[in-house]
Amino acid sequence: MPTLRRGRPALRTRIAADRAEAALVEQYTALVRLAYLTLPAALSRHRRVLMAHAAAQRALPGARPTRVPGPRAAGDGPGGAEDALRVRVLRAALAGAHRPSGWPAALPPPRALLPRLPMVWGLRLFPRAGGAEEIALGQALAGASAPARAAFVLRRVDGFSAGRAAALLGAAGVRDPEDVVRDAAGLDAGAGPAAEALLRSQEFDACSVQTRPTDLIRRTRRRRLAWALGALAVITAGVLTVPGGGSGEHPAVRASATAAGGLDAARLSHAAPDEWADTSRVDFTVWPARGSRTGDEALLARALDSWAAPSDAVAVTTTPGTPQDAPPRTPQLLFAGDVDGQGVVLLTDGDRLARYADPVGGGRASLDLARVDDADVTTAAAVVLSRGSGTARYLFAPWVTEATRRDLLRPDTPARPLHVSEDGVTDAVPVAPPGGCARRPVLQLRSSARIVEHHAFLVVDLGGLSPVHLTYTPLPGHGTPPPRQPREATSSQALLAWARTACGLEPWRGGAVRAVNAWDFAEQQLPEGGGRAVWSCARASTWRGPGDVALLLRAPASSATAPARVVGRAESTAACSRFGQHVVASSRWRSPKGHWYLVAAGSRAVTRISVSGAVDTARPGRTLAVRAPERGTVRVTARLDNGERLPEVGS
Incomplete structure (x- = not known):
């Protein structure tokens, strides 16, 4: 009979083993998908596949009863055995995603380290790769919490109502499941109507997998x-x-x-010289091998041995989220030559870059590893070959036909030409030093007309192996057709916006960032003659999926390069991406007459902004300005045109 637990109705029931087994077989694919998408993306796809199948196969009820939600709402489908199985699968997947306090961030959660059936030896299993939409959805899911991912799947794939999804999550031990379901609505709104079809695609189907040898x-x-x-x-x-x-x-x-000799240098793969101009996959895998030492098998062997089994004599560094294990297949050679007194070898296994540097006159060798999966014509356009004191030397992709350099803090200064050797190696060029913001050098590159016409783009060095692609999304109504798409940051409007945003790049140095987009989402006329202000969201998207955002207010300033005020930050979020297209932000601001205001603004779907705390008011529209004390806690929320509530980013 129904009982009460923590204020929620529930039904404790024993389910017959044969009925549960029949339900498990019938719902097996859906249960495995639920577990696979709930597990953290930081785990390898092989481990997630095995853990998802383990969660589903261990879901059969044992001697202890399974608490499942009470009476179902109309239209929520069958219950009983199916609900008990979902609850058990959710418990297992959430436990596999849980990282105890103090557990090293570089290690998988402890449950992910435990061997459990099924076990596979000698093979790697992974779902088939999807297209750009599936990859973007996977990156957005990776940035959400495990309970939010589970709620998203329950709503969009299993078709449950918000109340039913919250009940299942609560039965699985999730705290505040109603809040989790509301948080998942951001993913739900950003994914669009195609989300259900994408989630049922092969990219997320852990029951339809490919196999490769270890x-x-x-x-x-x-x-x-x-x-x-x-x-x-x-x-x-x-x-x-x-x-x-x-x-x-x-x-x-x-x-x-x-006995543990390295990989065979003679078996390194090479791309044909013009393969990049005759393929739809324009990334590092189509770089030809260049450099004066591509035939130096001794140097190549040292580089391969250092990657396969680095010794204490080699200094190894990896960007966040980059696996350090040996390449799963014979790597491809991209470059081997002498650069600034070092023998440098650049390799790729399709998902990672490896740069090996061996000082010619003796000294400790180094190996740098970085993720580059899903690279494209811009993010695979350059690699850092060496670094000096405040300078760097790059190797450009074969499709880069024009290279110049400029300073983001001098938007009116024309770009200056950059000398590049026949092998694609640049002269040493200045880079922004860590800390401070006296200059922000960037590279402005142009792709060959053989793959794309008139395509110029900006990349900036933030300390990684590959420079970061910079883009810009202008204000709504300023030439941006919906849906919003980032543009190359080479126009005068984009350069002026980046001139005040460039100093905000420093916190993302060394963070395995692949691209940063500056999105101007709102403009506001400030009170008491304060002039026109622009609200912007700078989103840094990482190679591993999650993204960090900084909310900025560009109020009128005496200089065109005065840094914009950072008014909010959020980490590992889908905000300001195609899966988080709604945003609201606020800040204290002092008028020219010395009065303090609370100013706030939202993106184009915002219809009302509410404030509570030290200020208690609500105003229709996308912007708000109200007299407020200089200090005091306030809470800002917005209402969207679909009726949903939107909290302030970083609140």
Whole structure:
């Protein structure tokens, strides 16, 4: 009979094993999909596939009863066994996503480290890759919390009402499930009507997977090493029993040191010189091998060995979210040559870049790894080959036909030409030093007409292997047709906007950022003759999926390059992306007459802004300006044209 637990009605019931098993078989694909999308994207796709199947297969009820939600709302589909299975799958997936306090961020959650059936040896499993829309949806889901992802799937795929989804999440142990479902509405609104079809596509179907072998070379090397260590143990035991046998080095000892040899430099793959101009995939995989030492097998072997099994003699650095394991397949050679007194080798395995640098005169070698999956004509346009004191030297993609450099803080100064060698290597060019904002050098590149016409774009060095692509989205009604799409930041309007935004790039230095878009989402006439202000959202999208945003207010200033005021920040959010197209922000502002105001503005779908706390008011429209004390807590929310409530970003 119905009982009450934490104020919510629930039904505790034992479900017959045969009925539960029949429901599991019938709903297996949907349950696996729910688990797969709830698990964190930081896990490899192979591990997520196995954990999703494990969660579904362990969902059959045991001796203990399963608490499932009470009576269903009309139109929510069948219940009973199916609900119990969903609750158990959600519990397992949420437990796999839970990271205890103090647990290292670089490690998967502890539940993800536990071996459980099914287990696969010698193969890697992963769903088939989807198109650009599936990739964008996956990135948006990666930026949401695990409960929000589960709520999104329950609403858009399983078709449950908000109340029903909250009831299932509550039964699975989620705190404040109603708030979680409301938070998931941001994903729901941004994904659009195609979300259900996308979620049912092969990109998110963990029951329709591809298989690839694990690293065969590494497995062979480990097997040889195991045999060598076994032989060494036998020989050592024999030597210890022979008088005087403890001196000298046995040949087996030397054999064990070479049993884990590196990948074969002779098997490195190479792209054809003009492959980039005759393919729809324009990224690092179509770079030809360049440089004066592409035939130096000794240098290439050292680079491969350092990537496969780096020793203590090699300094290894990785960008956040980049796996450090050996390449799963034979890498592709992009460059090998001498650069600033170092032998530099650039490799890719299709998902990562590896830059190996070996000082010519001796010294410690270095290996840098960075994710570059889903790169394109702009984000695969350049790679940093070497860094000096305040300078960097780049290798350009073969499709870059024109290269200039400019300073974002001098938008009226024309770009200056940049010398590039026949191999695509640039002269040393200035880069922005860490800290401060006296200058912000960027590269302005142009792609070959063989792949795209009249395409110029900006990239900026933020300390990673590949520079960051800069884009701009102008104000609504200023030449931006809906839906909004970022544009290249090369127009005078974009350069003027970036001149006041450039200093806000510094917090994202070294953060594995692939692109930053500056979106001017609202303009406002400030009171008491304060002039016209522009509200902007700068979104840094990372290679691993999640994005961080900074909300800025560009009030009138004496200089065209005065840094805009940062009024809010949020991390790992879908805000200001195609899956978070609605935003509201606020700030205290002092008028020319010395009066303090609370000013706020929202994106184009905002119809009303409300304020509570130190100020309590509400105004229709997309902007608000009201007299307010200089200090005091306020809470700003907006109402959208569809009736939904929108909290302030970063609140």
